[in-house]
Amino acid sequence: MASLILASSSQYRKMLLANIGIYVDTHSPDIDETPFANESPTELSFRLAQQKAHKVAADIGKLDNVEAGAIIIGSDQVALVQTDTGPQLLGKPGTSENAVKQLMACQGKQVAFYTALCLHQPSTNKTITQVDETRVFFRHNSEAAIRAYVEKEQPLDCAGSFKSEGLGVLLFDKIESRDPNSLIGLPIMLLNELLGAHFNVDLLAMAAQ
Template identity: 50%
Template sequence: MQTLILGSSSPYRAELLKKLAINFIQYSPDIDESVSEGETATSLVERLAQEKALAIAKDYPQALIIGSDQVAVIEGKILGKPGDHETAVKQLMSASGQAVTFYTGLALYNAKTHTMQHLVEPFVVHFRHLTEKQIRYYLEREQPYQCAGSFKSEGLGISLFAKLEGDDPNSLIGLPLIKLIELLNNEGVDVLQPNE
């Protein structure tokens, strides 16, 4: 099997990929993640996922490379990673009682054949009505400052939600495994028969 590279510095994406019980290398791409003028959330995450995979191909020209990127969108506004406590408070206050759509861009690049598969997977989170006190308590407990939308759904973050809508709950954490398995199958990688 070709070497499989996860093009991400995210420990959460790495933990998700480990669920598939296949060998991979984690390698952080170095790209500019700035939003281009007029770029939509879906076009942004799709572009960045592909750029991450292509950036890694320079160092791994024979590999299969996974690129992924995620943003949250509320009332048409893109929310990125908050980076600090007060920004996270503002993000969660604006999400309180609202539906927030998370878009995850996923790319699988075969550096050997120069073929790229890519898609965007949406996932909608309906937030409970939250007080500022609840939000601050949550943030002090989990400190999700490097997570789009200011929460970790795999932890206490689940207490923030009224309802989840989407095809794959892994998408919310940043790596839509159901779609990734399809893309890997297209490249001849069957996660249920990894050595064949």
């Protein structure tokens, strides 16, 4: 069975795979994630997931210890909220103040998260990419409550400034999603589907070994 390589430095994506018993090597892709002019969130996440997978493929192609037939997993997430001044992309805040600003902009609003998944097999040059969409409906919270949340959970490396697997879930009224893992960073159900349909890889069998 083909080995899997995660094209990401995200501890959350690696954790999601570990949670189902899949332990992978990770390689951090160094790419420019600046959106193109007039690029939609779906197009942006799709492009970046593919770029990450192909960049890591090029990098590991220089190594001698990579298993033939290995499949590289690239993923990218883009969040979009409609504000009074127009659509706003939500990236990783980096600072507490930016996190507070992002969350305040989301209060009482619906936020769309587009999580792209790219599977690339260098030995066959096969690439499969799809985008999974999740919609988050935010409650109305006071700025004091938002600041307390950010101070408590420190979601500074999370797109949208929250951790839905933790205290952040209390910021929402509801979530509409095929797979709650997508919001954390990796659509596991879609991964299982695409691996089986296009690469004859069974994640359940792999995890149960």
